[in-house]
Amino acid sequence: MSESTISLASAKARLSELAERAAAGESILITKRGKAVVRLSHAAPAKKPIDVRALQAVTDAQGRASDQDFIRCFRDDARY
Numbered sequence: 001m002s003e004s005t006i007s008l009a010s011a012k013a014r015l016s017e018l019a020e021r022a023a024a025g026e027s028i029l030i031t032k033r034g035k036a037v038v039r040l041s042h043a044a045p046a047k048k049p050i051d052v053r054a055l056q057a058v059t060d061a062q063g064r065a066s067d068q069d070f071i072r073c074f075r076d077d078a079r080y
Contacts, residue, residue, distance in 0.1 A: 002026075003028065004027075005028075006029070006030055006031070007031055007032070008030055008031065018040055019040070022040040023043075024042075026041075027040070027041045028040040
């Protein structure tokens, strides 16, 4: 979508509308005395935190080869 430009005074009066438009994906540039000061845009949703204990349990269950075995296996798989 294109970017809309609006003055700070108008933005104060229409903040709820501008927030809805930004949430819908529109980018809105707010100006003060003709100069850009703020850009409203859609906020990315928060990422789900990683459960470190669950991740550790998965990696522990996989087992671990030595570094030499890992490199040898990786190298041999890449041949013909």
